[in-house]
Amino acid sequence: MLFTDLELIPEILTAIKKQGYTSPTPIQEQSIPHILAWRDVLWAAQTGTGKTAAFAIPTLQLLSQRKKLENTSKAIKCLILTPTRELAIQIEESLNDYGKGLGLRHTVIFGWVSQVPQVKQLQRWVDILVSTPGRLLDLVGQWYIDLSQVEIFTLDEADRMLDMWFIHDMRKIMELIPKQRQTLFFSATMPKDISHLADDILTDPIKVEVTPVSSTADTVTQWVFFVNKMDKISLLTTILNNKKMDQVLVFTRTKHGADRVVRQLWKVDIRAEAIHGNKTQNNRQRALRNFKSWKTRVLIATDIAARGIDIDELMFVINYDTPNEPETYVHRIGRTGRAGNDWVALSFCDREEFEFLLDIEKLIGKKIKRMENHPYHIEITRVLNKQERRELNREKNERKKMYRREAMELKRNKRRR
Secondary structure (H helix, E strand, C coil), rough: CCHHHHHHHHHHHHHHHHCCCCCCCCHHHHHHHHCCCCCCCEEEECCEEEHHHHHHHHHHHHHHHHHHHCCCCCCCEEEEEECCCHHHHHHHHHHHHCCCCCCCEEEEEECCCCCHHHHHHHHHHHCCEEEHHHHHHHHHHCCCCCCCCCCCCEEHHHHHHCCCCCCCHHHHHHHHCCCCCCCEEEECCCCCCHHHHHHHHCCCCEECCCCCCCCCCEEEEEEEEEHCCCCCCCHHHCCCCCCCCCCEEEECCHHHHHHHHHHHHHHCCCCCCEECCCCHHHHHHHHHHHHHHCCEEEECCHHHCCCCCCCCCCCCEECCCCCCCHHHHHHHCCCCCCCCCCEEEEEEHHHHHHHHHHHHHHCCCCCCCEECCCCEECCCCCCCCHHHHHHHHHHHHHHHHHHHHHHHHHHHHHHHC
């Protein structure tokens, strides 16, 4: 099938052609006709399947046609919610790519930056608003945003937007938008409890599932390295000594952990930057630009901050910490293996994380290959018992004290300078 077979208007077909695309991805092929028919849609598909264009293209067409047929008021007609700033910016860029010449105005708002330029954009008139929940509710509370005329409500990364991080904000937002609307949900993973909640919000939705829920791409070769926690940085350094790994995305569980890995890599002359919620927006965008332009070889990220990182030719993803939620693993390795290429995802697993690994393998329905041929390999064959957990917690507390001493020493050195 070609995009010309999807009954898209000439302006959008021209924009798609300029982007170098001729054929839709499976998710685009299955969902665009339903969205153009004003149906609610629930996606369950892997990251990197073209889902942003799958909702951006038909949304632009619907609002453009409505605007030509009716003299609609200058109010927000479409609200697109995302969990992160990076993903919000990426969506707004897609709207700009596909919406040229349609006469529609769109803007993006998010927190941790001044609201002044965002408010100025909103006061000029906006048809499509892309936002993160916190800044949206903040500006609604200041009477800068009116959501009473929203016709299309899109929730990207629905599993994250509806979990404990955003559920209270979501309930407030749902009360602000009309009940009669078109609702579009996308999620790379769809746990049962989130699915039930989504069913309560959508009306007779079309469910689009292009790959098994919570599966991983076959084009990604997956390996797990069993290693002691204290040896992880040494293992990472050893792996990065391979110069062929010239662009690597590394995931850590915490913000402080990301910063610590960056410091340790710089000590061995490996250029790395971190991206997480404690960084300013300018720092995050600069780190992302440096990584995409190959100026920075290694980008260390936390899970939430990594949403929106879209790099077609990203070759390597490394899980420095095995995620404690199996769905998170699917999101992480979804950053690579795009466009049908064969890429690699590596995971470091210590004794405490072995239980998480078993949960991941249960979710994806296959056993991840073990890499035993490395200098820091340890044997792990079972889940820890209570006594072993207590011993590990004791060691963890000792490490925390060591890290605190290290941080205090860094502060003292800065004062001396």
